[in-house]
Amino acid sequence: MKKNVTQFSGVRRESRSIPWAALFHIYQPDHWDPRVIRKVAKEAYYPFLRMLQKNPNHKITLNICASLTEQLSRHGMSDLLRGFALCAQRGQIEFTQTAKYHPILPKLPRKEIIRQFELNYATNRAFFGEAFAPRGVFLPEMCMNHNVASIIAELGYEWIVLDEIAYAGRIGDVSFRYKYYDPKSTLLLLFRNRILSDVFFRLDLNTVSEFRNFILEKLAPQSPLVTALDGENLGHHRKGMDGIYHKLVQSRPFVTMTYSELLATLPLRKLSHPLHPSSWASRSEELARGVPYIRWDDPTNPIHTLLWEITRGVLKIFYKHQAKTVLCGEARIRLDQALNSDQYWWASTQPWWSVEILFAALDEWKQVLSQLAGVPQQEIQKIMRLITRTKRLVRTWQDKGVAERRRLAYLRTVQEASFLGGKTVL
Numbered sequence: 001m002k003k004n005v006t007q008f009s010g011v012r013r014e015s016r017s018i019p020w021a022a023l024f025h026i027y028q029p030d031h032w033d034p035r036v037i038r039k040v041a042k043e044a045y046y047p048f049l050r051m052l053q054k055n056p057n058h059k060i061t062l063n064i065c066a067s068l069t070e071q072l073s074r075h076g077m078s079d080l081l082r083g084f085a086l087c088a089q090r091g092q093i094e095f096t097q098t099a100k101y102h103p104i105l106p107k108l109p110r111k112e113i114i115r116q117f118e119l120n121y122a123t124n125r126a127f128f129g130e131a132f133a134p135r136g137v138f139l140p141e142m143c144m145n146h147n148v149a150s151i152i153a154e155l156g157y158e159w160i161v162l163d164e165i166a167y168a169g170r171i172g173d174v175s176f177r178y179k180y181y182d183p184k185s186t187l188l189l190l191f192r193n194r195i196l197s198d199v200f201f202r203l204d205l206n207t208v209s210e211f212r213n214f215i216l217e218k219l220a221p222q223s224p225l226v227t228a229l230d231g232e233n234l235g236h237h238r239k240g241m242d243g244i245y246h247k248l249v250q251s252r253p254f255v256t257m258t259y260s261e262l263l264a265t266l267p268l269r270k271l272s273h274p275l276h277p278s279s280w281a282s283r284s285e286e287l288a289r290g291v292p293y294i295r296w297d298d299p300t301n302p303i304h305t306l307l308w309e310i311t312r313g314v315l316k317i318f319y320k321h322q323a324k325t326v327l328c329g330e331a332r333i334r335l336d337q338a339l340n341s342d343q344y345w346w347a348s349t350q351p352w353w354s355v356e357i358l359f360a361a362l363d364e365w366k367q368v369l370s371q372l373a374g375v376p377q378q379e380i381q382k383i384m385r386l387i388t389r390t391k392r393l394v395r396t397w398q399d400k401g402v403a404e405r406r407r408l409a410y411l412r413t414v415q416e417a418s419f420l421g422g423k424t425v426l
Contacts, residue, residue: 017255019224021262023061023161023192024048024231025138027102030067030337034075037068041077044236049083051246052092058249061259062088062231063096063138066123067337073127081127088131094258097121097134097157103339104296106145106277107308109315112339113151119336135260136160138228140341142192142280143293149185149275159188159263161228163280167191168273169287176222178269189271190259192228192280195219200233200241208247215248224262225254228280295352296344303347303358303397306390310365311339313383321375331371338364347394349406355398362387 026045028037052058062084072080087093099105099116100123108116117137124132136159137152144162152160159179167174171194180189196219205211219225235242249256277292286294298304318335343361346354365387369380397403 017253018220019262019265020249020254020256021061021190021224021226021259022249022256023063023096023138023228023259025063025098025228026068026231027065027140028068028071029340029342030071030101032071034071037071037075038077040232040236041072041080043239044232044234044242045072045077045080047235047242047246048231049080049087051242052087053083055246055250056090056092057256059092059094059256059258059261061094061096061136063098064124065098065102065140066100066120066127067102069124069127085128085131088128091258093131094136094260095124095128095132095134096136096138096161096259098138099140101337101340102140102342104141104143104293104341104344105139105148106143106293107297107311108339110147110151112315113148114155115336116339117152117155136190141293141296142166142228142278143296144275144279145277145292146184146275149182149187153185153187157187159190159259161190161192161226161259162275163228163278163282164191164194165282165284165287166275166278169276169278170284171195175269176224176226177266179263179266181268181270182275183270184274188263188268189275190226190263192226193219193222194280196225197227197229197280200229200238200245208244208251211244211248212251216253224266226262295348295350296341298348298350301347301349303390303393304344306386306393307344307347307361310362310383310386310390313386314338314365314368317369317372317375317379317383321372331368334364334368334371338368349403350410351407353403353407355394358394359391362391 028040052060064084069081072078084093088095097117098120099113100120101116103112103116105113105116121132121134135157137157138161139148142161142163144160144166149160164174165171174191176191176193180191182189196215199205199211199214205214215225230237233241234245248254276287278287279293279295281295282292286292291297291299296304297308314335338361343358346352346357366384369383372380
């Protein structure tokens with residue numbers, strides 16, 4: 001990094017430079033189609049690694065779910081993992097801790113939250129070695145509440161990153177010039193700039209100069225720049241954005257750093273009010289209604305209601321009978337995997353909807369139940385009936401156009417663009 005560091009509005013900054021701390025979260029559902037994983041790696045992960053290798057001064061924070069780590073290894077992409085590890089050893093990558101199978105943590109019992117963190121650490125440590133030494137935590141979908149934050153602090157982590165809406169329940173109220181101390185959990189907090197994090201999905205920006213001018217005019221006054229986004233967004237979900245980003249962050253006046261490096265430069269401000277349970281997709285009106293995770297737990301969506309009833313029912317059976325139940329290692333792993341967030345996301349109709357993914361998730365719950373021995377059949381059959389009922393409702397929503405009507409109603413409420421696999425979906 002350049003020398004000649006000055007103090008400006010409470011933030012240590014280099015003269016004529018703007019600090020940019022970017023976190024990239026990469027994840028693919030467990031047991032995903034290997035062809036899809038290879039495609040995503042080719043379009044997003046490998047280009048990003050090459051950019052880091054070619055530009056040794058460029059730094060990022062990387063969150064990789066250990067379920068993806070295993071899949072990359074299983075499908076012949078261990079060179080990608082070795083590349084990430086080497087970049088981490090050189091100080092270009094800071095790894096974060098997360099939940100291995102990408103569940104919605106505020107919806108899980110305490111013991112499952114801790115287990116997901118422990119599984120993630122063990123797997124990523126095995127693959128990345130001492131390079132995997134996370135100080136901070138990324139929450140899947142940034143879904144947070146005080147219970148989750150307190151558990152993270154108990155496990156010894158120093159900080160978490162949250163969407164800015166968690167600060168006051170609105171966008172635009174937080175100052176990015178500070179790190180924050182949460183007295184309830186004792187964690188340090190860093191808030192991501194949502195507008196900047198989503199900027200690569202703007203349809204009116206298409207060149208490096210357009211992005212640069214927009215950031216300097218609209219967002220630089222809020223510097224430092226703190227972003228967190230899916231790593232698949234650049235190059236896979238929206239084609240060409242990987243190149244735009246790479247050129248942009250290498251241009252003046254931007255200077256990249258890891259989250260922990262940025263935190264070390266920021267003055268401390270103590271929170272004077274509780275954080276708002278939220279996700280990185282939450283809207284202020286949703287928080288006002290007390291629905292912080294609506295894309296995964298919408299009280300007006302009966303499919304969500306049934307999915308969570310299945311989830312709680314299976315966990316209840318497991319906890320009730322674990323002392324006397326013959327539960328092989330494979331069954332416990334299947335239970336861990338079945339807690340993933342994708343089933344609820346693809347049932348949301350906001351705007352995401354997939355009969356195939358939902359049926360596969362429901363079949364996975366059946367597989368978990370089939371592995372349980374020593375459990376009274378009436379308890380198993382109760383959950384099996386819920387699964388059948390959910391499948392029937394999913395099929396009804398598809399065949400009678402309920403899902404499509406809900407999708408269209410949702411789309412009428414949004415202005416921002418969204419992309420999936422290189423196609424515009426909003």
